Amino acid sequence: MNKIITTDICVIGAGSGGLSVAAGAVQMGAKVVLIEKGKMGGDCLNTGCVPSKALLAAGHAAENARRASRFGVSTGPVEIDFGRAIDHVHSVIAGIAPHDSVERFEELGCTVIQAEARFTGPGEVIAGETTIKAKRFVIATGSRAAVPPIPGLETVCYFTNETIFENRVRPEHLIIIGGGPIGLEMAQAHHQLGAKVTVIEMGTILPKDDPDLVAVIRDRIKADGISLYEGAKTKEILDVNDQIRVVIEHQGIEITLEGSHLLLATGRKPNVENLGLKDAGIDYTDRGISVDARLRTSNKKVFAIGDITGGLQFTHMAGYDAGIVIRNALFRLPAKVDHSAVPWVTYTNPELAQVGLTEKTAREQYGDDIRVVTWDYAENDRARAEAETEGFIKVITKPNGRILGAAIVGRQAGELIGVWSLAISKKMKIGAIAGMIAPYPTLGELSKRVAGAWYTPSLFGEKTRKLVRFLLRFA
Numbered sequence: 001m002n003k004i005i006t007t008d009i010c011v012i013g014a015g016s017g018g019l020s021v022a023a024g025a026v027q028m029g030a031k032v033v034l035i036e037k038g039k040m041g042g043d044c045l046n047t048g049c050v051p052s053k054a055l056l057a058a059g060h061a062a063e064n065a066r067r068a069s070r071f072g073v074s075t076g077p078v079e080i081d082f083g084r085a086i087d088h089v090h091s092v093i094a095g096i097a098p099h100d101s102v103e104r105f106e107e108l109g110c111t112v113i114q115a116e117a118r119f120t121g122p123g124e125v126i127a128g129e130t131t132i133k134a135k136r137f138v139i140a141t142g143s144r145a146a147v148p149p150i151p152g153l154e155t156v157c158y159f160t161n162e163t164i165f166e167n168r169v170r171p172e173h174l175i176i177i178g179g180g181p182i183g184l185e186m187a188q189a190h191h192q193l194g195a196k197v198t199v200i201e202m203g204t205i206l207p208k209d210d211p212d213l214v215a216v217i218r219d220r221i222k223a224d225g226i227s228l229y230e231g232a233k234t235k236e237i238l239d240v241n242d243q244i245r246v247v248i249e250h251q252g253i254e255i256t257l258e259g260s261h262l263l264l265a266t267g268r269k270p271n272v273e274n275l276g277l278k279d280a281g282i283d284y285t286d287r288g289i290s291v292d293a294r295l296r297t298s299n300k301k302v303f304a305i306g307d308i309t310g311g312l313q314f315t316h317m318a319g320y321d322a323g324i325v326i327r328n329a330l331f332r333l334p335a336k337v338d339h340s341a342v343p344w345v346t347y348t349n350p351e352l353a354q355v356g357l358t359e360k361t362a363r364e365q366y367g368d369d370i371r372v373v374t375w376d377y378a379e380n381d382r383a384r385a386e387a388e389t390e391g392f393i394k395v396i397t398k399p400n401g402r403i404l405g406a407a408i409v410g411r412q413a414g415e416l417i418g419v420w421s422l423a424i425s426k427k428m429k430i431g432a433i434a435g436m437i438a439p440y441p442t443l444g445e446l447s448k449r450v451a452g453a454w455y456t457p458s459l460f461g462e463k464t465r466k467l468v469r470f471l472l473r474f475a
């Protein structure tokens with residue numbers, strides 16, 4: 001017998017975005033139905049951010065042990081139990097899972113339905129045996145790995161982010177197609193855990209980031225021993241005696257690679273299928289559901305957030321979107337998204353962090369009417385003490401000092417980018433960072449020093465020297 005629920009907000013998808021809307025809305029007094037067809041927590045918890053960072057942590061631990069001799073610390077040969085590294089990954093997921101669980105959301109007051117949701121009309125969704133009528137709907141169904149049309153791919157077994165964290169056997173030779181953040185993080189984690197790794201990228205690695213900073217990552221992964229083919233076309237994939245043969249064309253030459261395992265990390269596809277979007281009058285494209293700046297779809301009762309909108313696909317963006325929807329749907333405020341200060345980080349070692357405009361996008365917007373300053377990790381005392389001097393920080397400002405963007409490649413870049421996110425979102429000028437007192441010796445001093453470098457030409461220039469000499473006459 002079909003059951004009918006009438007509610008204020010119906011959220012489809014219990015990943016980073018859906019959970020944030022549901023938790024926020026229910027605690028603010030709205031009646032909320034939350035529908036999830038798979039695992040609570042979505043991609044981030046189960047097959048994305050959490051397992052990838054946990055596996056990277058295992059890889060970095062192995063690498064630190066290997067490199068400890070530069071401090072006079074000997075550990076002997078590093079032995080890796082790959083299965084235990086995967087156990088670590090799953091214990092981290094298990095530790096976080098209660099926070100995203102059905103039990104917690106029911107305790108908060110949500111009605112949680114574990115079934116696939118589908119619109120049956122503009123104001124109605126069906127999930128299992130239940131029909132949900134709501135004042136507002138929020139679609140947060142996320143994305144999944146895009147599978148490129150490579151001849152022969154269907155003849156071999158391959159991993160995506162959905163399956164790689166289940167693999168307990170260290171790959172002899174892992175071939176990764178795609179040199180974006182997933183490809184590079186997984187390349188480094190597996191390589192540090194003892195696998196041979198080859199990355200095939202059709203363009204250049206990390207194409208959304210500043211090429212000057214990406215060069216540091218490229219040099220490092222190559223120096224570590226990861227084979228990297230950029231500008232390479234994957235022509236064919238074959239199964240040969242249980243080995244995976246990948247034929248690529250690189251710099252006009254055909255190269256045949258043979259690996260034990262294959263990972264596809266070639267971007268994402270939005271989960272728009274079987275949602276009944278047409279029945280609900282919701283427009284979408286290959287990139288995802290179309291939304292306006294208030295995250296409203298073409299059906300004004302329905303919002304869409306997170307990966308499904310095809311925008312910046314990060315957990316923190318799904319969470320940010322959730323806040324915009326809560327303001328619109330609950331408080332009837334016309335809140336709009338502002339993407340001027342969105343940070344992202346690739347958690348390789350060294351890390352690569354970006355916020356605001358890159359130098360390229362700043363030049364596209366402002367021409368040469370910008371200033372660019374850099375400061376090297378090699379000039380930072382803490383980096384020297386820790387023997388991690390690789391990398392630099394780059395900051396882009398307007399001529400009046402207004403900060404437009406910042407990018408950092410180096411140790412803990414992800415932790416250091418926060419101050420620049422705040423500065424850009426609060427429309428601060430670089431003087432605010434230059435004037436900050438940073439504790440010594442910290443990597444945080446990099447921010448202060450790069451801001452100081454912005455002033456160097458004027459502060460130590462002839463004008464200042466003349467002024468000081470003049471004033472000293474009266475001292």
Ligand SMILES: Cc1cc2nc3c(=O)[nH]c(=O)nc-3n(C[C@H](O)[C@H](O)[C@H](O)COP(=O)(O)OP(=O)(O)OC[C@H]3O[C@@H](n4cnc5c(N)ncnc54)[C@H](O)[C@@H]3O)c2cc1C
Nearest residue numbers: 013015016017037042043048049117142306307313314315
């Ligand atoms: C390997 C990897 C590493 C990543 N690392 C990072 C990182 O370090 N930092 C970062 O910020 N981001 C990272 N991301 C991106 C991040 O995981 C996503 O941006 C984020 O999970 C998007 O959240 P979401 O709520 O839009 O979708 P999801 O988290 O994917 O949640 C969508 C949910 O909707 C459910 N669903 C789909 N269709 C239906 C339906 N019809 N009915 C009911 N339920 C449905 C799905 O089962 C899923 O649980 C990573 C992604 C991957 C793949």
Ligand SMILES: NC(=O)c1ccc[n+]([C@@H]2O[C@H](COP(=O)([O-])OP(=O)(O)OC[C@H]3O[C@@H](n4cnc5c(N)ncnc54)[C@H](O)[C@@H]3O)[C@@H](O)[C@H]2O)c1
Nearest residue numbers: 148178179180181182183201202203265266267313345346
């Ligand atoms: N640290 C993080 O925040 C983090 C980590 C992982 C993933 N993510 C999110 O997940 C998204 C998806 O990650 P991703 O790395 O899969 O996607 P991506 O789109 O960022 O990168 C995919 C790469 O694969 C390449 N590619 C595509 N088809 C190819 C082919 N046939 N042959 C060779 N190369 C090919 C592209 O040129 C691109 O460089 C990211 O954009 C990001 O939003 C974030």
